[in-house]
Amino acid sequence: MDVENRAVAAMVADKNQQKKGDDGVEARSIRFGENDLLSGEIKDEVLAAKMTLINNAIDEIGFTAYHWKLFCLNGFGYAVDSLLLLLQSIIATQAKLEFQPSFSTGLTIAVYVGMLVGAIFWGFSADIIGRRFAFNVSLFISSVFTIVAGASPNWVVLGLFICLAAFGAGGNLVLDTAVFLEYLPSKEQWLLTLMAAWWGLGQLIAGLFAWAYLPRYSCADAASCTYKNNEGWRYVMYTSGVFVLILSVLRVTVIRLHETPKFLVAEGKDEQVVRVLQDIAEKNNRPCSLTLEQFQALGPTARVSKNRISLAEVGFHLRGLFVTRKTGLSTVLVWFSWLLIGLAYPLYNVFLPTYLASRGADFGTSSAYITWRNYAINNVCSIFGPVLAGFMCRSKWFWGRRGTMIIGAMVTMIFFFCYTQVRTESQNVGFTCAISFCLNIYYGTLYAYTPEVFPSAHRGTGNGVAIGLNRIMGIISAIVGKVANTNTPVPIYICAALYIVMGIVAAGLPFEPYGRRSG
Template sequence: MSSGQSVSAALDRLPVGGFHRRLLAICGTAWAFDGMEVIVISFTLPVLLDAWSLSGFTAGVLGSASLLGMILGNWGWGYVADRYGRKPAFQWTVLTYAAFAGLTALAVGFYSGFALRFLTGVGLGGALAVDTSYLSEHLPTSRRGRYLVYLDAFWPLGYGFAVALAWLFLAFLPGSAGTVVVPVFGAVEGWRLLFVASALPGLLVFIIRTQLAETPYYLARAGDVDAANDRLREIAAENGDEPSLIDPDAVESIDAPGFRRLFEADIRTRTVMIATAWFCINFGYYGVFIWLPQTVSAAGLVGNVYYYFLLIAVVQFPGYFSAAYLVERVGRRLTLGVYLLASGVFTFVFAAAMPDVGFGLGITGFWPFFVGLLAASFFTLGAWGAIYAYTPELFPTEARATGNGFAGGVGKIAAVIGPILAGALVTDGYLLALAPLAAAFAVGGLVVLGFGEETKGVSLR
């Protein structure tokens, strides 16, 4: 057994094995459900536009309700995770978003729908901040970036699951009146059943409670080095390795300092840089994807839109895997910056290919639209993988979840604005609505390339 080691050194001496793959599967499943919950509203918006007589603006506000809740969830739950532990925060965030997602089935109009989606977002925002912090604090330096991108690669699984559920409850099962006959309850609107099905992630809480334990980083920072070493023994035993333990003298116990730590001199530039990147990627992504079903339908260039949504989800996987390779090969900063720039370029391409754009751009027809859309999906989701790998490495342990949550919360402010702005501008043309989203991606890429610091191969502190 080794002595005189920090938490990072002890974890670095443990090879990646069965424990890490099991942990990735559990955290990834939670991540996939996060993706499903976030995107499911985009499939119900066209239905609710008519059912609740919504305007384009109010529909955009409803579509952004969970994103608005995610601001509070990112900031609040990140702090809770730093103060009280990653595991309890993880399980409560999952339970919160699953419960309120299911209860959205009871909404009777805009206001109740907005409230329930907002509360769903409070749990979602917390889960996204805590999940990455939890996984990152179990990984060796050499594989941390790749595994965090792999984590985000579960997102399109959730997207695909949302597409399948939307097709089942909004297209396949409903009759001409849009209802499904359910024993005992009678005719039920398909969108309500879709939200009932979205409560499924609540079952994951039992797995988190029984299969996961607190991270060694958090335990050591809280002053319980014995518990941190017990955790390292458990990891080593599951992998079939000898444990590498922490020296109490190599660990400093620090209370959770809160948000002020993010703006101290040593990490202030990092905080502003990554928060800006989060703002830009959220503004572009949610502005595009919340309205994507409506955009694809309006283009009139495809047949069965659900088929194309599945293709969009499928192409996201090579986007993630390429980013997973590149973050360890060329670094986090360059990968994220270039992928954001490419996202902006291809978002503009498919926007310019929309019918009746008419700016003499020469980008028209099915193939420019289709290839631009797929390429934008490829690079945008690759950028998401890179930013989730990059962000937790920028902050010290005592502020890691708070930093994750702060950056994510700033991003969700943009995620609220993006769909609302797109919804307000779309009546004047799709290029006008989508061009600001493309520009945001590009600005985010330039900020990362200009001000980001490389963290590849750097141990967590």
Template sequence: MPSTADPSRPGQPHQSISVRTSSPPPAMPPPPMRSLSPEELLAQTSLLDNLMDDIGMGKFQKQLMFLCGLGWFADNMWMQCIALILPRVQDQFEIQDKYIGILSSSMFVGMMFGAMFWGMLADAYGRKQAFNFTLIVTTFFGIAASFANSYWLLCLLILGLGFGVGGNMPVDGALFLEFTPKKNQYLLTFLSIFFSFGAVATSLLGYFLLPPFSCETHVEGGCRGRGWRYMLLALGGLTLSMVVGRVILFRLEESPKFLLNHNRHQEAAVVLCRIFEINHKEPQSDNFEENIEALTTRFQQPDTGIYSGEESSSSESESSDAGTSPTEFGNMRRVPTSDPDSALSRHRRLGSNQTGGPHSHEPGTRPSYFARQRRHWKHKWNTALRRLEPLLAPKFRLSTILIWIIWALVAFAYTAFNVFYPKFLQEHGQTGNESLKQVYQDMIVYSLSGVPGSVLATYMVETFLGRRYTMAVSTFGTALSVILFAFLSSHTVSVVVSAILSLLSTLNYAVIYSYTPEVFPSEIRGTACGVAAAMSRLAGIVSPLIVGAMLTVNTSFPLYASALTFLISGICMVFLPIETRGRAAT
């Protein structure tokens, strides 16, 4: 009988599965997996934690930390790029202050939808796809934006760029956390050092590319300098090199926590064994093998009883999202089905021909292509909405609401200051008109000052302050720094104060980005991080528009608004109900 390799499990050893030579009647779906009790879920999580402890923090996690860090690097690299090129784009296309904020807002619109899309994709179909495709989309739109011949086309391309880069931080943070042993989870905070390095890299490129190819003063008819185009092109090429590192040079495994949540216990066991082999040269210990066997036999028990049509439908939906689980760890074969294609393809072939169903049709006919697509996307939309419901369950409601407020307020305040920082430097110095070279030198100092913030945050979150109070203290300090920057006119003092502000805001962001995935369990972690990041991007959309309007009145008004917003967000941090220090991610 002919056989072929399993095409839906890339990277696994080629196993033989039977392929039918004829088209038999469709088989009944396999019985649904029974739901695990709370005690069993706790035992499963504890067992996985033991396995991750046996695997340890080795070569695989170190490589993954670097590649996840590249996503954080790209996120801030592109945001800093928009801040640097904003005045140059304004000069070339002669855009008024009240409209120039639209460019930055376009970036945040894309990042908002990108954060939600890639976060939900990661929860529904796995971290692996989102991890690989975010930077591919970013590269395409980043390079394309360098050739934009109008301001509005540039805004549109930057929106697409934001859609790609917006998924990096929520997806990469969740992915790294789920591959890291409990005792090393503090490294998620350290990951933010890449965020700081992204700003440093962009500032250095700006120093070398923008002053030589830009106009020092306003030119009638618009400056023809191409410095900002070279910036976009250079960063697009740099992002492309990150894509090569992720997709070609590293073999990413799917998250074991994601696989367990989708009843794919055998695949989770294979992934864990594979990572053990990467990290250790010696054979697996007896304890590790016993835990693997327990993982694949204890928690994967099919419900053989009679189940209702509603339960069957739910099971089919889960099967469609998660794939079919293997039944035997030894031979790694799938549960037999009538066709190796996806559940969606099987659904389309059957045409949803249930008697009396809302989409039933005459035998021998099929619904139109558009009807099938409409039904398909309606199902996806309903699935996405259902994924939001656990975030507002009583257990997480207060945490979810406060985290959304914090992400939004901090993003508003940080964007109000950071996006227009070059403009503030030019207008708040002693001369009131600093040279471009001086401005970009100050930007390098500002960016470099953020690097120690990530290291300091990694230490502080493990002290008595924990995650919550580390966030709060750094945020209150950031608010004070913004006020001082607004009132002090000396160039030297302004640079020193902005350096302190950069350190504290980086420390603040480092903890926010690590705290959020630690609060929520694995099955909703991607969605939780994605929606929180979307709140951040929504505030980022509004902030440049409001700041642009404020600039037409007084350049200090945005600074006062930024300080007040930082202050309110710090108060919210104090009231967060969950402290995650010393708690294993579930």
């Protein structure tokens, strides 16, 4: 390691070997960490060299019990995000019967507004004040407002509390992948895709709560609907809120999360970087030869912010996502992918109870029990899409992350078109299960791919904007779903067309993380 680090220091000191980069700015001819995904997109050579040292140290430590805890505790964030997203669609029908609102898709808009603000707030704050704070408090915020939402006296108050609960959840998907990735050894980065299985687990839990309460504790029509005979949706909210509260407590008791080394090094806190990694190695009886002297030999990074909470700081992190033409193209295509999935996903999943009920009625199976049973079965299938995607990303036979997304998008598109031709109850269940499975191959991979291709110093910002764009399209989906009428196949055709475009965009992504280390 000493020889390697002296060589890295010498490379930093070498001012003579330069070439023109693909963005027209001067870059050193010698690249740091040739196996690092963003090794060719260097602007701050000292920071790049220090990132290489951190990656080497993480690979030297290897995968430990600490990483397993992170896999589960960060996975809780995935589960809560999907659970809260579907809760509003699950309870909407019964809440509408009780409150009789003038705007029926208001809860969908409320949850996406909350997640939009949460994604932007927690995303930018992750690069400015750090990852640890949001990790520790976001689930607690979600749990409190989910419980309170169950006691809502009217439609507007219900929408407000769902929005506030979603604000807390909005920080999870921004940070869960970033935090886990920034501790992962390079050989285990495929686990980032597998972690999306927690998303399906959250959907399943939401479906099981609905199946348990709604058939037994729901009114039949608006004329007879009162607080007393329509408590099922409230039970769903109370139970879900308590479940999220338990998860939030586990997050701060099972593990004391350190701030991630890659955030610390971007802030110039080299001593803390060494301390964090050596502490993990010591507690797990693993080697770690990283020392502070190795960082000091490289000198200070080009920029350490003195005024972190400012608009200038936000602008700095946004510009960092477009530092070269290639990284700029990658950022635009990733954000565009999130825009597309942001419309397609809620048009299917959020309105899935409506699809199941309307098509079930066509086949003479309009029972609430059957509808919510089918919904739970469907959500079981969604768990296994990311599991398959994780193993596909790990294999070169599926062309890495990009190939996995292309396959997932194209197969999902085929099943969407098939679903418009459903003629029996068995087909209704079978095709919705197939869609949920295949859809999550694409979605789970996109979730993992996104933080991998953003520079670490700007990863929270890139994730936050991506998921923020996704939430904007979720709001639009509520309008499209209302205008297009979810009792017809039109929204399904829209989803199918969007997945065709997603597959094309995936093919154009410039970076392939397979076999490479994140920056």
